[in-house]
Amino acid sequence: MNPEDKGRRKILKGALGTGVLAAGAATAPNLLFPALAQGERLVPFTDPQSESFQWNPIQPNTTHWQDTRAITNYFTDNDDFYLVQHYGQPEIDNDSWRLKVTGMVDNELEFSLQELMGRNIIEQQVGFECGGSSQRLLHGLMGNANWRGAALNSILEEAGIQEGAKEIVFFGSDISTEEIRGREVEKAFARSLSINDAMRAENMLAFEMNGEPLPHYHGKPVRLLVPGWYGVANVKWLTQIHVQNTRYMGRFMGRDYVTLKRTDIGGTERWVENSVTAMNLKSAIVRVIESGGQYRVQGFVLNDGTALESVEVKVDDGPWERAQMNPRNTKYSWKLFSYNWDNPSSGEHTLVSRVTDVNGNVQLRQDQLPEKVSFWEDFGQFERKVRI
Amino acid sequence: MNPEDKGRRKILKGALGTGVLAAGAATAPNLLFPALAQGERLVPFTDPQSESFQWNPIQPNTTHWQDTRAITNYFTDNDDFYLVQHYGQPEIDNDSWRLKVTGMVDNELEFSLQELMGRNIIEQQVGFECGGSSQRLLHGLMGNANWRGAALNSILEEAGIQEGAKEIVFFGSDISTEEIRGREVEKAFARSLSINDAMRAENMLAFEMNGEPLPHYHGKPVRLLVPGWYGVANVKWLTQIHVQNTRYMGRFMGRDYVTLKRTDIGGTERWVENSVTAMNLKSAIVRVIESGGQYRVQGFVLNDGTALESVEVKVDDGPWERAQMNPRNTKYSWKLFSYNWDNPSSGEHTLVSRVTDVNGNVQLRQDQLPEKVSFWEDFGQFERKVRI
Numbered sequence: 118m119n120p121e122d123k124g125r126r127k128i129l130k131g132a133l134g135t136g137v138l139a140a141g142a143a144t145a146p147n148l149l150f151p152a153l154a155q156g157e158r159l160v161p162f163t164d165p166q167s168e169s170f171q172w173n174p175i176q177p178n179t180t181h182w183q184d185t186r187a188i189t190n191y192f193t194d195n196d197d198f199y200l201v202q203h204y205g206q207p208e209i210d211n212d213s214w215r216l217k218v219t220g221m222v223d224n225e226l227e228f229s230l231q232e233l234m235g236r237n238i239i240e241q242q243v244g245f246e247c248g249g250s251s252q253r254l255l256h257g258l259m260g261n262a263n264w265r266g267a268a269l270n271s272i273l274e275e276a277g278i279q280e281g282a283k284e285i286v287f288f289g290s291d292i293s294t295e296e297i298r299g300r301e302v303e304k305a306f307a308r309s310l311s312i313n314d315a316m317r318a319e320n321m322l323a324f325e326m327n328g329e330p331l332p333h334y335h336g337k338p339v340r341l342l343v344p345g346w347y348g349v350a351n352v353k354w355l356t357q358i359h360v361q362n363t364r365y366m367g368r369f370m371g372r373d374y375v376t377l378k379r380t381d382i383g384g385t386e387r388w389v390e391n392s393v394t395a396m397n398l399k400s401a402i403v404r405v406i407e408s409g410g411q412y413r414v415q416g417f418v419l420n421d422g423t424a425l426e427s428v429e430v431k432v433d434d435g436p437w438e439r440a441q442m443n444p445r446n447t448k449y450s451w452k453l454f455s456y457n458w459d460n461p462s463s464g465e466h467t468l469v470s471r472v473t474d475v476n477g478n479v480q481l482r483q484d485q486l487p488e489k490v491s492f493w494e495d496f497g498q499f500e501r502k503v504r505i
Numbered sequence: 506m507n508p509e510d511k512g513r514r515k516i517l518k519g520a521l522g523t524g525v526l527a528a529g530a531a532t533a534p535n536l537l538f539p540a541l542a543q544g545e546r547l548v549p550f551t552d553p554q555s556e557s558f559q560w561n562p563i564q565p566n567t568t569h570w571q572d573t574r575a576i577t578n579y580f581t582d583n584d585d586f587y588l589v590q591h592y593g594q595p596e597i598d599n600d601s602w603r604l605k606v607t608g609m610v611d612n613e614l615e616f617s618l619q620e621l622m623g624r625n626i627i628e629q630q631v632g633f634e635c636g637g638s639s640q641r642l643l644h645g646l647m648g649n650a651n652w653r654g655a656a657l658n659s660i661l662e663e664a665g666i667q668e669g670a671k672e673i674v675f676f677g678s679d680i681s682t683e684e685i686r687g688r689e690v691e692k693a694f695a696r697s698l699s700i701n702d703a704m705r706a707e708n709m710l711a712f713e714m715n716g717e718p719l720p721h722y723h724g725k726p727v728r729l730l731v732p733g734w735y736g737v738a739n740v741k742w743l744t745q746i747h748v749q750n751t752r753y754m755g756r757f758m759g760r761d762y763v764t765l766k767r768t769d770i771g772g773t774e775r776w777v778e779n780s781v782t783a784m785n786l787k788s789a790i791v792r793v794i795e796s797g798g799q800y801r802v803q804g805f806v807l808n809d810g811t812a813l814e815s816v817e818v819k820v821d822d823g824p825w826e827r828a829q830m831n832p833r834n835t836k837y838s839w840k841l842f843s844y845n846w847d848n849p850s851s852g853e854h855t856l857v858s859r860v861t862d863v864n865g866n867v868q869l870r871q872d873q874l875p876e877k878v879s880f881w882e883d884f885g886q887f888e889r890k891v892r893i
Contacts, residue, residue: 219770220771283701283702300878357773361779364782366758366763366779367778368778371763375754382676384607388691389674389753390685391752392751392753392754490687
């Protein structure tokens, strides 16, 4: 690594570009998802998902989701950012923690936390959701934060990936027993990336979340972050990075986080299974605010970082109408939007949003998407109901 | 594709180089594994695998293995080359058969058999075994043949792989029902390769086997061949090649043909699962011939195509002694060897071989290999017993 890069703090936000809509979007404060002001009120949703929705604060070793109707900050509180763990939440001592880089590298490396903090540091806004986030939980397995950490590609360049290497496996410290082919074995949580995917400039070994040291629940002291991908890629409690010439096929690569769907494969209808990787283009409405008879419909977008063309909102059988984007949105953050709903009539209404990216990909209705058996990757349009 | 390349018949055998031992090896006819001559006899093995071994000729929809003790030809007869199929052996009509190339390509393509035969044709000797070939079957899930077919990389270049593509999925016409997450779905046999692995110059769409049109059982009219890999990569009854930006995780990628072993991962003992891909370095003794009181010990090597340094044979507690290599061996063929066993004493003897490649990889004893749960990739040293 170039010594001049050491410890240099880069803000990737600018370098990588923001969504095309950001520059021209209105900067009205109502776009910033603040807490409700005096005279503002949330209009309750009347759809079944909202009526059956339950929420709890974080509890150890438990899945946690946020109440998306209560989003009031651009950054999710660390105590409310979603949590899914499969093998518990190991207690790690920062002083004795080490990160090893091993396998098909010219130089095997070992970092203390202090040493890692002295490498090429980047800072980014990254929002993501669990591959299993769903309408049932109002898409609450989600969060958006400001992260700081070491650039993964610098670390890999320092190690020197050897000819013939194909994959990089990221092992967490969270370990449990799996039964595989009749044998109980201890396995660490692990995910792999191809060399190309691993070398993306955005990938980081994050040790800071919203200005705090990475909290215990979120993988203290260091987790991998792969911006634009579903959360399963972001291995927590990271302890080893291993370069190899074969494909890693542990449970979270080969068996879970694999989407089974029936779809058109080059003109042939086939059932296929694909790994859960980059986030699909998705929007959802999360709150409706009334203030002095004026209504605003607000929501979020998550995707793989491709710039957006538009977010539109439709009321009942009306036309699709453009929403405004929050000017704070960045390439890999969630993208918040707001739509002014003029003069709604009294009674129940159906609201839905759809997002389109600059490549012409459009968020489809559930019934337009391929038939799917596994529950991962729930990104169809999400109809909400409110009563005015 | 360069039009001058169309239909040009390339012999890759020369271009890719043969094993380093081939040039200097003796050319004695006894190295060629002929049928037994007058006065020659096979010395029967007395090891338990040999005594319990059973063999049957090919039967429809059944696994077939050869009797490795009966290898008498450098090329395996098409009727004796091993067969493993998971979803039956579909009947394909050559005239209506088409091969489609679809997905993230500039030009979707469709070939009739005649059209494919007019592309860039290569011819190679390729030997391989099933990932599940084992000592129990005397490693009989194996074969070596001369293949002719279209170079895969030419076809992919003609289609034009697009930016962002990550994988190529090869679908067979053999289809069956799988139960996945409680749902019965029809799935075609399929395997995927990374773009880099798929673009290797050796890969071919084979339509000829030992001078005959590819036989029904072996995937008529066209199968994929990935020289140096275990047989599961060589998709039979090939019908579609699909380029995509996600990892294909069907049963034969993510769940089966995945080796679970406990091994040293950069200084940490871990249970890991890896995809069955390139063949491990392996040798085995398959016959002992006696003629006029002279004994010869013969066997084969399979590997990923890396040149070999040596094959050695050990008798009882004696030293490792070099065997001679068959001069016909080529880079991706099996590599046959022969060792002159001088003056064996009467009684039972233990014979074992080991192979070393030019990178210093040595075939280990079973008890030196990592602990393994799944049965795929059985490549330890194989002790045989004979009574003189």
